[in-house]
Amino acid sequence: MSEPTGCAVRCHDDDCYCERCDLLVGLDGLHVTGVERDGGGGLRVTVESALAVMGCPACGVVASSHGRRTVRLVDAPSFGRPVELRWRKRTWECPEPSCPVGVFTEQDDRIAKPRAMLTARACSWAVHQIRREHGSVSGVARQLGTAWKTVWASIQPILAAAAKDESRFAGVTTLGVDEHIWHHVSIKDRGPKELTGMVDLTRDKHGRTHARLLDLVPGRSGTVYKDWLKERGDTFRAHVQVATLDPFRGYKNAIDDQLADATAVLDAFHVVKLATQSVDEVRRRVQQDTLGHRGMKNDPLYKIRTILRSGAENLTLRQQHRLAEAIAADQRHEEVHVAWQCAQRVRDVYHAADPATGRALAEKILASFPSCPIPEIARLGRTLKQWADAFLGYFRTGGANNGGTEAVNGLIELHRRIARGFRNRENYRLRMLLVAGGLDQPPPQV
Numbered sequence: 001m002s003e004p005t006g007c008a009v010r011c012h013d014d015d016c017y018c019e020r021c022d023l024l025v026g027l028d029g030l031h032v033t034g035v036e037r038d039g040g041g042g043l044r045v046t047v048e049s050a051l052a053v054m055g056c057p058a059c060g061v062v063a064s065s066h067g068r069r070t071v072r073l074v075d076a077p078s079f080g081r082p083v084e085l086r087w088r089k090r091t092w093e094c095p096e097p098s099c100p101v102g103v104f105t106e107q108d109d110r111i112a113k114p115r116a117m118l119t120a121r122a123c124s125w126a127v128h129q130i131r132r133e134h135g136s137v138s139g140v141a142r143q144l145g146t147a148w149k150t151v152w153a154s155i156q157p158i159l160a161a162a163a164k165d166e167s168r169f170a171g172v173t174t175l176g177v178d179e180h181i182w183h184h185v186s187i188k189d190r191g192p193k194e195l196t197g198m199v200d201l202t203r204d205k206h207g208r209t210h211a212r213l214l215d216l217v218p219g220r221s222g223t224v225y226k227d228w229l230k231e232r233g234d235t236f237r238a239h240v241q242v243a244t245l246d247p248f249r250g251y252k253n254a255i256d257d258q259l260a261d262a263t264a265v266l267d268a269f270h271v272v273k274l275a276t277q278s279v280d281e282v283r284r285r286v287q288q289d290t291l292g293h294r295g296m297k298n299d300p301l302y303k304i305r306t307i308l309r310s311g312a313e314n315l316t317l318r319q320q321h322r323l324a325e326a327i328a329a330d331q332r333h334e335e336v337h338v339a340w341q342c343a344q345r346v347r348d349v350y351h352a353a354d355p356a357t358g359r360a361l362a363e364k365i366l367a368s369f370p371s372c373p374i375p376e377i378a379r380l381g382r383t384l385k386q387w388a389d390a391f392l393g394y395f396r397t398g399g400a401n402n403g404g405t406e407a408v409n410g411l412i413e414l415h416r417r418i419a420r421g422f423r424n425r426e427n428y429r430l431r432m433l434l435v436a437g438g439l440d441q442p443p444p445q446v
Helices: 007-011 019-025 120-132 137-144 148-163 222-232 234-239 249-258 268-291 317-328 331-350 355-371 375-386 388-393 403-418 425-435
Strands: 031-037 043-048 064-078 081-093 103-105 174-181 194-200 212-218 242-245 263-266
Touching (some): 019 031, 043 064, 064 120, 064 137, 120 137, 120 148, 120 425, 137 148, 174 403, 194 222, 194 403, 212 222, 212 403, 222 234, 222 249, 242 249, 249 263, 263 268, 263 388, 268 331, 268 375, 268 403, 317 331, 331 355, 331 375, 355 388, 375 388, 403 425
Parallel strands (some): 174 242
Antiparallel strands (some): 031 043, 064 081, 081 103, 174 194, 194 212
16 A cells, blocks of 8 residues: 555644544543654653633633643553653733733643642552552552652552541441551661551441451550540441451450440451460370470370361361371370360351351350360350350351451551561551552442
């Protein structure tokens, strides 16, 4: 074909803009006037707005043209290459002598805020990469062809504004809480290592939980949690119906003080963990009593230590045989077997066919464990009795638990590793609120 067609012809016409180029670049209100490669393998796109009548923003008098001012912006990557956007902004002069404006430059917040370094869509792209694709800020900066500070300075105000929006706390009916370690260096440099995280565990209209991190505040105490609940206001607190927690008395005191009408629920995982720890303690004590030393690889009880942490329904025939063989090796090992059976009863509470059956099993545990002749199991029984209301709350709330909170903690740990740690706690908070959904609007309720 000897003659150029379509876009090639129109792009060489100085009197009009190329609609196909404008469509490809996709900046409403701006037209492409040039595209070229820069020296680093990126693209340089030049755009401008069409000539139109412009009124002075102060007095409204029709302004006259005062030339152009080229603004360089980092745009979202295109075809795997970084893009520099050169916006040839029109400048205007107000002819009214008494007008205080004088000369002004065209602005379009849909493209970029005044004095911005990234376009609006580049900011949105960067936030999406961090939020959905688990990208690091430095990795996003590399794809944009700019620096870490440029990217973070551009998106940090967006995240901060979203974090201050109180509407994101609306509709929370189930609230989880857990502690979190955000750094492992001296507290003199970065303050407290512990953060208390509040998580929205509210179920949607289909009964599914979409855990959202609501906030991270410094410290791990009931006072920290109580103060945060106070800041949320009466409306928020009155709406919370269920509060899940780990067996930490400080958080329970805060719930009793600020969420008096909510049902406190002790997390199922941590209850089973307490029972499993009791079995481990019995095994170690019996090991010392029978052999006089810590477990070694050929000791009967040491060889079944992982089996004792498993559920009875998950054991293979070979594992069942190994368990029976180790218990039969010494009559005193029977104490370990009884402790393991007690732990299985605790697990059965959460595997019951219906809440009524599970509650009945839990009440039997509360009645029998405190008087058990095995001291570790008796201590477990006393602990559960102290937490009886929260322990039984599981069966009044449709199985509410802190699993979503632990899932959010896992996501936080992932991004802390991706970022190779943090130095600034507020940056850490904003980053984790972003990746854990804390800046999203709450989903529709049941």
